Amino acid sequence: MRTIFFILQKEFLQIFRNRSMLPIIFVVPVVQLLVLSFAANYEIKNLTVDIIDQDGSTWSRQLRDKLLASDYFSLYRQTYDPKEAYNDLAMDRADLVLTIPPHFERDLVREDEASLQMMVNAINGSKAGLAAGYASSIIGSFNRQIRLDWLALDEDNGPARIAVDFRYWYNPDMNYKYFMVPGILGVLVTLIGGFLSGMNIVKEKEMGTIEQLNVTPIRKFHFITGKLLPFWIIALFELAFGLLVGKLVFGLPVVGNIGWVFLYAAVYLLAILGLGLLISTFTDTQQQSMFISWFFLIIFILMGGLFTPVESMPEWAQQITLFNPAAYFIKVIRMVMLKGSGWEDIRYYFGIMFVFAAVINGVAIWNYRKTV
Amino acid sequence: MSKQYAIVTKALTKRFGHFTATDAITFEVEQGEIFGFLGANGAGKTTAMRMLCGLLTPTSGEATIAGYDIYKQTEQVKKRIGYMSQKFSLYEDLTVKENIRFYAGIYGLSNQQIKEKTAELLRKLQMEKEGGQLVSSLPLGWKQKLSFSIAVIHDPSIVFLDEPTGGVDPITRRQFWDLIYEAADRGVTIFVTTHYMDEAEYCNRISIMVDGKIKALDTPRKLKEQFNADSMNDVFLQLARAKS
Numbered sequence: 001m002r003t004i005f006f007i008l009q010k011e012f013l014q015i016f017r018n019r020s021m022l023p024i025i026f027v028v029p030v031v032q033l034l035v036l037s038f039a040a041n042y043e044i045k046n047l048t049v050d051i052i053d054q055d056g057s058t059w060s061r062q063l064r065d066k067l068l069a070s071d072y073f074s075l076y077r078q079t080y081d082p083k084e085a086y087n088d089l090a091m092d093r094a095d096l097v098l099t100i101p102p103h104f105e106r107d108l109v110r111e112d113e114a115s116l117q118m119m120v121n122a123i124n125g126s127k128a129g130l131a132a133g134y135a136s137s138i139i140g141s142f143n144r145q146i147r148l149d150w151l152a153l154d155e156d157n158g159p160a161r162i163a164v165d166f167r168y169w170y171n172p173d174m175n176y177k178y179f180m181v182p183g184i185l186g187v188l189v190t191l192i193g194g195f196l197s198g199m200n201i202v203k204e205k206e207m208g209t210i211e212q213l214n215v216t217p218i219r220k221f222h223f224i225t226g227k228l229l230p231f232w233i234i235a236l237f238e239l240a241f242g243l244l245v246g247k248l249v250f251g252l253p254v255v256g257n258i259g260w261v262f263l264y265a266a267v268y269l270l271a272i273l274g275l276g277l278l279i280s281t282f283t284d285t286q287q288q289s290m291f292i293s294w295f296f297l298i299i300f301i302l303m304g305g306l307f308t309p310v311e312s313m314p315e316w317a318q319q320i321t322l323f324n325p326a327a328y329f330i331k332v333i334r335m336v337m338l339k340g341s342g343w344e345d346i347r348y349y350f351g352i353m354f355v356f357a358a359v360i361n362g363v364a365i366w367n368y369r370k371t372v
Numbered sequence: 373m374s375k376q377y378a379i380v381t382k383a384l385t386k387r388f389g390h391f392t393a394t395d396a397i398t399f400e401v402e403q404g405e406i407f408g409f410l411g412a413n414g415a416g417k418t419t420a421m422r423m424l425c426g427l428l429t430p431t432s433g434e435a436t437i438a439g440y441d442i443y444k445q446t447e448q449v450k451k452r453i454g455y456m457s458q459k460f461s462l463y464e465d466l467t468v469k470e471n472i473r474f475y476a477g478i479y480g481l482s483n484q485q486i487k488e489k490t491a492e493l494l495r496k497l498q499m500e501k502e503g504g505q506l507v508s509s510l511p512l513g514w515k516q517k518l519s520f521s522i523a524v525i526h527d528p529s530i531v532f533l534d535e536p537t538g539g540v541d542p543i544t545r546r547q548f549w550d551l552i553y554e555a556a557d558r559g560v561t562i563f564v565t566t567h568y569m570d571e572a573e574y575c576n577r578i579s580i581m582v583d584g585k586i587k588a589l590d591t592p593r594k595l596k597e598q599f600n601a602d603s604m605n606d607v608f609l610q611l612a613r614a615k616s
Binding site: 002003005006007009010013014017018207208209211212213214215216217218 | 425426427447450451453454455457459460461462463464465466470473474475477478479480
């Protein structure tokens with residue numbers, strides 16, 4: 001045990017003497033939380049729209065006003081000439097072109113049916129999807145409104161109205177920051193826990209000091225514990241610090257017991273530290289270790305449900321996320337913080353994480369040798 | 373069994389693929405001896421030394437260090453050896469005292485012992501003022517002396533030095549050898565590789581390796597007689613040239 005104490009003392013001295021370490025611990029989380037949570041916003045506002053109103057009737061004007069009254073759309077150009085509008089679309093000036101054909105009002109009155117044409121610039125698929133979605137729902141609501149107007153005129157033949165009233169559970173205001181912050185915290189913990197620790201061990205190889213350690217009677221277990229424990233502690237501190245920033249800056253709600261978040265993080269870190277150790281056993285320079293870590297980090301983030309929900313991935317990709325510990329971690333923090341999940345809900349994920357930790361560490365320790 | 377052997381090897385061999393780095397070397401080193409291990413670059417010196425230190429697993433052959441088997445009793449071996457590699461291996465981002473404390477600590481010295489050893493070591497190296505300085509700020513010669521002193525901090529019975537004086541000025545080299553003699557006087561066995569032939573003369577016995585084999589092993593004086601040479605330099609050149 002005393003050996004571990006000496007290694008820990010040395011590690012902490014080195015970590016805090018490293019000029020880049022304190023910024024990594026304190027600046028990185030603040031910047032990531034602030035920048036990413038504001039920037040990674042799924043709500044799209046200020047979509048530009050070109051309207052070709054070839055009808056020029058009361059209703060076509062009403063539809064136009066309704067569309068522009070929302071926060072989502074701003075008028076770029078109103079024209080009679082489709083070519084102008086298509087050009088705007090081609091030049092990326094307009095995101096959406098809405099064509100109201102001639103006789104729109106007449107057809108609506110006489111034939112109970114009129115069509116509109118909507119063209120969406122789909123270079124950015126998700127933006128296009130949202131633009132189309134917003135526009136359709138506004139047109140739909142316009143549609144309901146005129147039907148109601150008609151109801152007053154034609155009582156016998158009034159169409160039935162089905163109103164769908166949405167309520168968003170667990171995040172009633174659809175605040176994306178509440179969704180993003182826990183995910184970003186997950187990434188931070190992964191970064192500190194797994195990748196800094198791996199690089200730290202490889203640094204000893206690079207400097208040649210590992211050889212000096214390998215001729216000492218230091219035990220494998222002591223060395224590994226002494227090397228990984230500091231990052232386990234720092235990563236948990238990082239999580240606490242990040243949560244505090246989230247709370248102070250975004251008023252992040254914590255519905256569940258925050259203890260579960262930390263407990264889960266503690267287990268998750270065992271797995272991630274094991275991964276760092278594993279990477280360090282088959283790389284010789286910090287550069288190699290960084291590249292491999294980066295590969296894992298990208299997969300963890302992109303396939304971890306941070307930006308795109310796992311449920312909307314193709315089946316094969318969903319299968320891959322089953323082997324992504326970060327996906328479970330992000331999921332569990334969100335469950336506890338936003339939904340208030342307790343032991344019953346998350347124990348399954350605890351089990352999975354223990355298996356991850358055991359397997360990864362097993363392989364890493366097996367692969368770690370004091371001899372060459 | 374009258375003599376106490378610090379190192380005994382029998383046909384110790386290491387192969388890397390088809391390349392035989394050390395080819396069945398057999399020798400004994402007595403306790404308290406300064407044993408010089410010479411050879412051209414790539415002759416297999418470092419490989420042999422790394423096997424004895426437990427950093428490399430031999431392909432075949434036997435060896436004991438201070439009576440302990442290098443295959444089975446690695447932990448006992450490690451407690452009894454000190455090692456100074458070619459590459460400087462103290463922590464540059466720790467101070468002199470922190471380095472001493474760390475290595476003394478992992479060798480299991482008590483706090484009291486660490487304190488005494490640190491004071492003694494700094495006094496001996498005349499580095500009392502530099503105790504709180506980062507190792508990275510020290511000149512190379514000082515680093516090497518510090519490195520050696522730390523390699524013997526746990527009073528090992530054998531210390532392995534792999535080209536300890538490479539790139540060091542003659543005065544510091546002289547001081548370094550004073551440290552070696554002092555350790556040898558305390559009964560520590562010194563196993564040292566070097567390219568400096570004047571240093572070879574300081575050793576009690578030397579072996580010269582050529583292409584993974586030990587071609588000569590005796591006291592410097594006897595080797596010079598045997599090869600009819602004036603200096604160790606001539607002996608070395610005769611052996612190394614015979615190869616090509």
